[in-house]
Amino acid sequence: MSAPLLASVLFPMPVPEPFDYLVPEGQSVSKGMLVMAPLGTRTARGVVWSVRPLEAKDKTRKLKAIKQVLPLPPLAHSSLDFVDFVARYCCHLQGVVLRMMLSTPDALRPSPTETRYGPREVSELRMTPARTKVLAVAQGGHYSASELARRANVSPGVIKSLCDAGGLIATRRDVDRPFAPPNPEKTGLNLTPIQLDAAKALIGLVEKNKFAAALLDGVTGSGKTEVYFDAIAAALKQDAHAQILVLLPEIALTQDVLARFARRFGAPPAEWHSERTAPQRRRVWREVFHGRARIVVGARSALFLPFANLRLIVVDEEHDGSYKQEEGVLYHARDMAVARAKFAKAAIILASATPALETMRNARLGRYAHIRLPARPGSAVLPPISTIDLREHPPQSGRWLSPPLIEAIDQTLKQDEQCLLFLNRRGYAPLTICRACGAKIQAPDSATYLVEHRYSGRLICHLTGYSIPKPAACPTCGAKDSLHPIGPGVERLSEEVTALFPQARIEIFSSDTAKTAEEVRTLIARMERGDIDILIGTQMAAKGHNFPHLTLVGVVDADMGLHGADLRAGERTYQTLAQVAGRAGRADKPGRAILQTHQPDHEAILALCSGVRETFIDAELSLREDMGFPPFGRLAALIFSAPSEQEAQNAARDFVAAAPIVEGVDVWGPSEPPLGRVRGRWRRRLLLRAEPQIDLSAMISAWRTRVKLPKNIRLKVDIDPYSFL
Ligand SMILES: [Zn+2]
Numbered sequence: 001m002s003a004p005l006l007a008s009v010l011f012p013m014p015v016p017e018p019f020d021y022l023v024p025e026g027q028s029v030s031k032g033m034l035v036m037a038p039l040g041t042r043t044a045r046g047v048v049w050s051v052r053p054l055e056a057k058d059k060t061r062k063l064k065a066i067k068q069v070l071p072l073p074p075l076a077h078s079s080l081d082f083v084d085f086v087a088r089y090c091c092h093l094q095g096v097v098l099r100m101m102l103s104t105p106d107a108l109r110p111s112p113t114e115t116r117y118g119p120r121e122v123s124e125l126r127m128t129p130a131r132t133k134v135l136a137v138a139q140g141g142h143y144s145a146s147e148l149a150r151r152a153n154v155s156p157g158v159i160k161s162l163c164d165a166g167g168l169i170a171t172r173r174d175v176d177r178p179f180a181p182p183n184p185e186k187t188g189l190n191l192t193p194i195q196l197d198a199a200k201a202l203i204g205l206v207e208k209n210k211f212a213a214a215l216l217d218g219v220t221g222s223g224k225t226e227v228y229f230d231a232i233a234a235a236l237k238q239d240a241h242a243q244i245l246v247l248l249p250e251i252a253l254t255q256d257v258l259a260r261f262a263r264r265f266g267a268p269p270a271e272w273h274s275e276r277t278a279p280q281r282r283r284v285w286r287e288v289f290h291g292r293a294r295i296v297v298g299a300r301s302a303l304f305l306p307f308a309n310l311r312l313i314v315v316d317e318e319h320d321g322s323y324k325q326e327e328g329v330l331y332h333a334r335d336m337a338v339a340r341a342k343f344a345k346a347a348i349i350l351a352s353a354t355p356a357l358e359t360m361r362n363a364r365l366g367r368y369a370h371i372r373l374p375a376r377p378g379s380a381v382l383p384p385i386s387t388i389d390l391r392e393h394p395p396q397s398g399r400w401l402s403p404p405l406i407e408a409i410d411q412t413l414k415q416d417e418q419c420l421l422f423l424n425r426r427g428y429a430p431l432t433i434c435r436a437c438g439a440k441i442q443a444p445d446s447a448t449y450l451v452e453h454r455y456s457g458r459l460i461c462h463l464t465g466y467s468i469p470k471p472a473a474c475p476t477c478g479a480k481d482s483l484h485p486i487g488p489g490v491e492r493l494s495e496e497v498t499a500l501f502p503q504a505r506i507e508i509f510s511s512d513t514a515k516t517a518e519e520v521r522t523l524i525a526r527m528e529r530g531d532i533d534i535l536i537g538t539q540m541a542a543k544g545h546n547f548p549h550l551t552l553v554g555v556v557d558a559d560m561g562l563h564g565a566d567l568r569a570g571e572r573t574y575q576t577l578a579q580v581a582g583r584a585g586r587a588d589k590p591g592r593a594i595l596q597t598h599q600p601d602h603e604a605i606l607a608l609c610s611g612v613r614e615t616f617i618d619a620e621l622s623l624r625e626d627m628g629f630p631p632f633g634r635l636a637a638l639i640f641s642a643p644s645e646q647e648a649q650n651a652a653r654d655f656v657a658a659a660p661i662v663e664g665v666d667v668w669g670p671s672e673p674p675l676g677r678v679r680g681r682w683r684r685r686l687l688l689r690a691e692p693q694i695d696l697s698a699m700i701s702a703w704r705t706r707v708k709l710p711k712n713i714r715l716k717v718d719i720d721p722y723s724f725l
Pocket of ligand 1: 434435436437438439474475476477478479482
């Protein structure tokens with residue numbers, strides 16, 4: 001008889017660690033298996049985290065036994081290691097991170113089945129016009145009863161009676177269909193010699209069959225996607241069970257992009273993002289878990305899918321700010337993707353036209369292979385970027401376009417070409433002020449100003465979504481018609497452009513005008529067809545859309561992102577403006593980009609105009625090095641929130657008082673953040689800076705166990721913060 005075993009089981013719920021259970025005699029249990037085990041008064045599903053022989057010290061413990069081992073393959077060890085890592089690194093509960101992986105419990109059961117009907121040969125069948133229509137449709141394929149009735153345009157009763165009469169045969173099949181396998185032998189577009197070299201380098205990386213990382217550094221339109229497609233094909237060829245994950249910013253996950261995958265590999269990839277329905281998620285999760293979904297294209301949470309044999313990860317637009325998860329477990333999907341690849345001993349490709357400074361430094365240090373794609377294929381070039389100094393060419397009072405930019409728009413329209421005016425501000429005006437008493441209209445529960453949206457007639461808090469109809473009188477002093485908009489949003493800009501170019505067809509592209517994926521698609525299609533002359537867009541318009549007739553990009557306020565005091569202000573401005581400028585011009589039509597700015601000598605603006613990115617990166621990196629900021633040091637933010645300002649302040653102060661003295665760690669704060677109050681809760685922030693060799697996560701976790709916070713205090717730990725509000 002073998003020695004009794006003890007299994008640690010982690011449950012996908014807010015628990016800090018696994019619990020111990022006895023393994024029933026004769027039961028075979030191993031790491032990664034899904035089991036049912038007693039938890040309190042009920043039985044819960046969990047994952048076996050480790051198994052060891054029962055020791056003498058365990059004999060006195062009252063251990064319960066595992067109830068059932070679910071008849072499923074175990075989760076890959078690399079997935080378990082990844083959960084451990086994310087929980088430790090992000091200072092969050094292990095069980096909560098596991099819950100992110102087991103996000104779709106329905107997928108653990110077999111697929112539901114459905115009945116479908118097809119034609120059957122019978123000699124004696126009384127025919128009616130309705131039955132004839134049904135049989136005609138059924139000749140073309142098997143359908144469910146409701147689908148068959150809909151397609152034949154008959155009542156469901158016709159289907160039933162036809163079935164009873166023997167004219168239709170019913171078959172059952174799984175609702176969740178397997179994904180068609182991709183075909184790695186299918187050839188892609190013809191690559192240029194430079195692209196071929198880049199593809200070869202990436203294929204070499206994949207063929208190492210171990211952890212290896214590369215930065216695929218290519219300007220907009222240089223063919224990055226086609227190049228990493230070759231690496232995906234190589235991974236598929238090398239291992240008949242290889243799985244590939246391609247991460248994209250949610251906003252870039254368009255049908256257009258998915259169709260490119262389908263064309264290249266002969267089958268659509270599995271899709272994972274927030275707009276997927278529950279049945280679609282269930283199907284993807286199950287197929288990924290069983291190793292049958294080979295290519296997954298998804299937003300950041302796809303990183304937590306339970307891959308059976310992950311061989312390659314691609315993080316496209318790796319610099320994109322949306323990879324940072326700002327709710328729940330705060331993680332950066334790019335950084336976590338590198339960890340996921342390490343645990344899976346897989347290759348990872350980070351692709352960008354404007355790589356993050358952290359990534360650039362890793363490439364310069366040789367930790368990542370640096371693969372460059374310098375130019376667009378063929379004759380196309382990146383558009384020239386120039387500035388308009390707003391100090392010399394101010395717009396008219398209450399207007400936002402300077403005379404030289406208006407002139408450029410006019411020229412473009414006369415050539416029958418399109419303009420994009422970029423202003424990353426939704427609504428009509430970011431601030432509403434009372435001219436009688438000077439009050440600024442604020443949200444009642446957050447330290448934010450309400451933004452006027454004139455189309456909807458409301459004042460909206462962009463942080464929480466709180467909104468009120470625009471009041472007729474000042475809420476503070478009661479003065480009538482005294483509320484005055486300050487500053488521009490896209491709606492106000494549209495008003496100005498309409499007055500200047502009354503003949504032009506003008507549209508706004510923002511999350512207010514294009515709320516769903518379908519609305520985005522429609523708007524993009526109309527722009528591509530040339531149904532729009534001037535597109536006024538927020539961030540949404542900056543990403544990845546290729547408009548063949550767009551030759552002028554005007555950035556209305558290039559300084560907007562530079563006002564922020566956070567360490568990435570310059571970097572983010574550079575990335576956003578480079579991306580939006582890259583929308584102008586294509587192979588046969590050269591374009592240009594014009595930036596309106598008060599700071600034409602800012603490093604980021606100079607680098608954009610000169611086209612020499614390296615000078616900007618050098619300047620930013622040396623600044624960060626002087627400050628000891630990432631990537632030369634570590635940062636973490638601790639955010640305390642409480643129902644009252646005093647409680648938030650006290651909690652943060654008491655926490656600081658208990659700070660461990662660690663050499664090489666600075667503790668700054670508590671300070672009142674720009675967002676001092678959110679949804680009625682008052683906030684205080686601490687910022688921690690540490691030397692790179694210090695394990696800041698471990699230090700914070702230990703620190704937290706030493707301080708007992710009052711029940712009404714919430715503490716959020718943000719390792720590598722991107723938001724400083
Ligand atoms: Zn007033």
